[in-house]
Amino acid sequence: xxxxxxxxxxxxxxxxxxxxxALWLAPIVAYVAFPDHLVLGSQIAITAxxxxxxxxxxxxAGIVSLGHAASxxxxxxxxxxxxxxxWGEPLTGLVAAGAxxxxxxxxxxxxxxxxxxxxxxxxxxxxxxxxxxxxxxANKWTGGVDGLSDIVMWRLLGVxxxxxxxxxxYIYSLVVTLAAFLVVRRVVSSPFGxxxxxxxxxxxxxxxxxxPVGRRLVAAFTFAAALAGVAGGLLTQTTQFVGLEVLSFxxxxxxxxxxxxxxxxxxxxxxxxxGLFMLMxxxxxxxxxxxxxxxxxxxxVAVVLIGRGGVLGIxxxxxxxxxxxxxx
Amino acid sequence: MAAFITVLFDGVAYGSLLFVISVGMSVxxxxxxxxxxxxxxFAMFGGYTACVLAQRWGLSMFAALPVxxxxxxxxxxxxxxxxxxxxxxxxxxxxxxxxxxxAFIATGLATYIWGPYQRALPLPAVLTGQLHxxxxxxxxxxxxxxxxxxxxxxxxxxxxxxxxxxxxxxxAVDQPDAGAGLGIPVDRVFTGSFALGSxxxxxxxxxxxxxxxxxxxxxxxxxxxxxxVVVVGxxxxxxxxxxxxxxxxxxxxxxxxxxxxxxxxxxxxxxxVLLLVFPHGLFRRGR
Numbered sequence: 012x013x014x015x016x017x018x019x020x021x022x023x024x025x026x027x028x029x030x031x032x033a034l035w036l037a038p039i040v041a042y043v044a045f046p047d048h049l050v051l052g053s054q055i056a057i058t059a060x061x062x063x064x065x066x067x068x069x070x071x072a073g074i075v076s077l078g079h080a081a082s083x084x085x086x087x088x089x090x091x092x093x094x095x096x097x098w099g100e101p102l103t104g105l106v107a108a109g110a111x112x113x114x115x116x117x118x119x120x121x122x123x124x125x126x127x128x129x130x131x132x133x134x135x136x137x138x139x140x141x142x143x144x145x146x147x148x149a150n151k152w153t154g155g156v157d158g159l160s161d162i163v164m165w166r167l168l169g170v171x172x173x174x175x176x177x178x179x180x181y182i183y184s185l186v187v188t189l190a191a192f193l194v195v196r197r198v199v200s201s202p203f204g205x206x207x208x209x210x211x212x213x214x215x216x217x218x219x220x221x222x223p224v225g226r227r228l229v230a231a232f233t234f235a236a237a238l239a240g241v242a243g244g245l246l247t248q249t250t251q252f253v254g255l256e257v258l259s260f261x262x263x264x265x266x267x268x269x270x271x272x273x274x275x276x277x278x279x280x281x282x283x284x285x286g287l288f289m290l291m292x293x294x295x296x297x298x299x300x301x302x303x304x305x306x307x308x309x310x311x312v313a314v315v316l317i318g319r320g321g322v323l324g325i326x327x328x329x330x331x332x333x334x335x336x337x338x339x
Numbered sequence: 340m341a342a343f344i345t346v347l348f349d350g351v352a353y354g355s356l357l358f359v360i361s362v363g364m365s366v367x368x369x370x371x372x373x374x375x376x377x378x379x380x381f382a383m384f385g386g387y388t389a390c391v392l393a394q395r396w397g398l399s400m401f402a403a404l405p406v407x408x409x410x411x412x413x414x415x416x417x418x419x420x421x422x423x424x425x426x427x428x429x430x431x432x433x434x435x436x437x438x439x440x441x442a443f444i445a446t447g448l449a450t451y452i453w454g455p456y457q458r459a460l461p462l463p464a465v466l467t468g469q470l471h472x473x474x475x476x477x478x479x480x481x482x483x484x485x486x487x488x489x490x491x492x493x494x495x496x497x498x499x500x501x502x503x504x505x506x507x508x509x510x511a512v513d514q515p516d517a518g519a520g521l522g523i524p525v526d527r528v529f530t531g532s533f534a535l536g537s538x539x540x541x542x543x544x545x546x547x548x549x550x551x552x553x554x555x556x557x558x559x560x561x562x563x564x565x566x567x568v569v570v571v572g573x574x575x576x577x578x579x580x581x582x583x584x585x586x587x588x589x590x591x592x593x594x595x596x597x598x599x600x601x602x603x604x605x606x607x608x609x610x611x612v613l614l615l616v617f618p619h620g621l622f623r624r625g626r
Contacts, residue, residue, distance in 0.1 A: 075432050122615060128431035129374060130614060133570050137611040140563060144604040260559070264439055271436055304447030311440025315433050316425060 034279070038185050049177040053184040055289045057245045060188040062270045062281035063195055064238035069267070070276030071199055072231040073211030074123065077132050077263055078139025079239060081119075082112040084258030085142070086240025091159045091253035092152065099165040101248050105187065108244025109237040116236020117229070124228035136260070143258045158254035162247065173249070180249035187245055191238055196278060198234065207231055208276075268307060271314055274323030283322050341475045346596045347589060352481035354588020355488035356550055358581050359543035361565040362495065363415075363536015365580045367529070368569055369512050373423065374431055376438040378540060379565055380445035381411055383557040385541025386548045387449060390458050399463050400545065407545050408538045415537025419530050442558045449555035460548040484546055488581075491539070495577055508532055563610070564591075571613050 041052055061083055068074045086108035093104045122134050146153045153159055164173050171179045198204050206222050217224050247253050256262060265288070273284025296303040314321060320328065364378040388410070389403040398406075422441075426433050466480045499505035510518040511525045519525045544553075551561065564587065572583035587606070594605040 069432070075435060077435070122611070126614075129368075129570065132374070132431070132435065133566060133614055134611060136563065136566075137607050137614065141604065141607040141611065144607060148600070148604065267436070268439075271432075301447050301450045304443045304450070308440045308443030308445075308447060311436050311443065312422070315437040315440065316422070 034282075035189060042181065046176070049181040051289065051293060053177055053181045053249050054246075055286055056181075056184040056188045057242050057249070058266070058269065058289055059282045059285035060184075060191055060245070061239055061242040062266050062273070062285045063188075063192060063278070064235045064242060065266050065270050066275055066278065066281045067195060067199070067207075067235040067238070068231055069270060070280070071204060071211065072207045072228055074228065074232065075128055075132050076123075076135040077260070077267070078135035078137070079235075079266055080258050080260070080262035081135070081139040081142045082116050082236040082239035083243035083246075083262065083266075084146070085112040085115055086243030087247045087253045087257040088146065088153060088159070088243075089240070090244035090247040091162050094162040094164055094248070094251075095159055099163050101164055101167050101183070104248060105241055105244045108247075109241040112240020112243065113233050113237030116240075117233040120229040120232035120236075123232060124225055136263075139258065139260060139263055143255060143260075146255055146258055153253075153255075156255060158252060160252050162251040162253070164248055164251060173251070177249070184245050184249055187241065191241065192278070195238070199278070203227070203230070268311055270321075272310065272321050274321035274327075277320075277323045280321055280323045287322065344475045345477065346593055348475075348477055349481060350589030350592035351585055352478075352484045352588070353550060353592050354585035355485050356543055356547045357561075357564055357568050357588055358584035359488055359491055359546065360540045360561075361568040361584065362491075362577060362580050363532070363539050364565055365569045365572060365576065366508070366512075366532045366536055369573075369576070372431075373426075374434045374438065375423075376435060376562055376566070377441035377445060377558060378438075378536075379558040379561050380442055381415065381537045381540035382544030382547065382561075383445065383449060383553065383555075385411055385544030386460070386553040386557070387453055387458065388541070389545040389548065390453075390460050390553070393460060400460060400466075401463060403545055404542060408542045410538075411541030412534040412538030416530050416534035418537070419533040423533070442562070445558050446555050449557075453555070455555055458548065458553040460545070460553075462549060480549060484550070487546060492577065492581055499577060504528070504531065563607075567606075567610050567613075571610075571617065 038052065038056070042049065045052070061079075064082070065076065065079050068076060068079075089111040090104045090108040093099075093107055098104065119134070119138050122138075123131050126134065147155055150156070166172050167179055167183055171183075173179050199207070206217070206227055209220075209222065210217050210224050210227060214224050217227075243257055246257065269284035269288040270281055271284070272287060273282065274280030291306070292303065295306055360379065360382045363381075364375055367373050367375060385407045388407050389398075389400060392398040392403045392406065393400070422437070426437050462480055466483050468479050469476045470479055470482065471477075497505075499508060507518070507523045507528050510521070510523055511528050515525055544557075547553075551557070567587060568580055568584045571587070572579035572581070587609075590609060591606050594601065598605070
């Protein structure tokens with residue numbers, strides 16, 4: 012991806028803006044306005060968190076991953092297996108989900124970061140497919156194709172029961188997503204985050220500035236994997252079900268599409284993209300899944316050919332009316 | 340032993356198909372560093388076209404082959420000029436997204452037009468049945484496949500090593516800028532090889548209906564296999580792709596036959612290991 016046009020030099024500013032408050036008030040409004048759609052709401056929050064984790068490696072570090080669902084699924088299965096085997100405490104389950112996904116992410120990151128884009132793509136794709144097969148064959152634990160459904164969650168903080176209307180799930184997902192957003196925002200605004208962007212723009216020059224490219228990318232990849240694991244864990248805990256789908260290639264492709272649709276490398280792009288995508292899917296796919304595939308395909312082609320930078324990118328372009336664009 | 344040879348033979352035939360379909364992708368990836376995840380769509384539509392030709396007009400598979408080859412070469416050339424040309428060659432993400440988009444569109448279209456079912460293409464009577472060679476049963480159709488692939492490989496080899504177009508192609512693969520500086524129309528060479536690759540993929544799709552199956556998920560289902568052939572074989576290498584495709588086919592078929600419990604696991608594991616050991620493929624042109 013290209014850098015968002017017109018970024019100021021020096022460390023990015025992550026001060027909380029009036030807009031941020033307004034944006035984060037939206038879910039509260041939604042809670043009151045659409046009490047019947049809270050399940051969809053928490054799905055959107057979880058998916059946004061997942062897309063945000065991809066943004067760290069794709070939007071900031073510039074690593075193309077076709078297997079990000081591997082981390083998501085690892086988190087989902089970790090949380091699911093814990094709860095199915097008698098430990099239904101949500102918060103520790105979430106921590107475990109993030110830890111497992113982060114550990115596996117750390118191990119695979121060494122394979123990923125050293126290669127060319129094509130090799131990165133193939134390795135991430137391969138690891139993702141490998142995990143699907145593992146989960147499929149280990150059906151004694153994972154339930155295989157049928158999924159893992161005997162998940163019993165304890166009360167959140169010992170007080171709030173996960174209700175059928177999804178009220179607890181909604182607030183829980185939102186709070187976790189907000190917390191993760193604040194962490195990611197701090198990380199990408201730090202010198203570390205700046206060095207990731209620099210690596211994306213010119214990996215060959217970074218060693219000359221004394222930045223260890225490999226180690227930075229490993230750290231970013233691990234961080235993103237752990238976040239994705241937390242998102243996966245959230246999905247398991249709020250839906251109390253895990254299926255093979257959490258690891259699948261379509262999920263990896265979908266999250267990539269959302270992020271690009273919203274605008275990669277922009278933090279809120281993950282939210283805009285996930286929201287748009289999920290709402291459209293809910294609206295369109297219910298009518299006819301065939302048209303849904305055509306829609307998605309058409310959107311992708313359009314984003315690449317016309318709307319570079321996704322929704323937020325277009326908004327920026329409109330605002331900054333063709334500000335200096337980097338050399339090709 | 341005889342059973343093993345039969346399985347091995349099936350694997351070689353299967354790998355040959357993978358080669359026909361992916362060789363075009365190998366050339367375009369090597370030539371312009373263009374990652375085309377939708378390459379399998381050509382094979383899928385080629386297969387469907389042959390089915391329609393057979394059903395509507397009663398055309399046999401033999402007659403469908405040249406029609407599909409030429410028709411999809413034209414389609415490929417047009418697509419290259421109209422869509423692919425406009426995507427940056429230096430941004431892999433754009434290529435990945437665009438071609439995934441096209442793969443989605445292809446899947447949706449195929450489902451819309453032909454429905455989500457498996458399709459079958461009647462084989463010409465000459466190609467059905469088995470042949471006993473030295474006490475081993477060999478499917479005639481699979482022998483035909485291997486024969487076709489040998490013919491295609493030889494023609495491709497002659498095209499690339501002996502003709503003017505081939506020389507331009509090789510030059511453009513190794514040094515696109517220097518080639519352009521010497522007056523080679525790199526753009527046109529790319530369109531030409533893209534067209535050829537698309538036509539071959541469609542041809543492979545027709546030949547493969549019986550072996551690979553045909554349904555709207557074809558593009559995504561075999562995407563990994565085609566990518567694997569290209570990446571393991573080394574981008575832009577015909578011989579490398581052929582070797583990788585046959586090895587992959589044998590590995591997959593033998594694995595699924597003898598250790599079905601591991602299933603597809605084997606192939607993905609192989610993929611990761613090969614990528615680690617040979618990050619640039621087994622055979623690599625240039626550099």
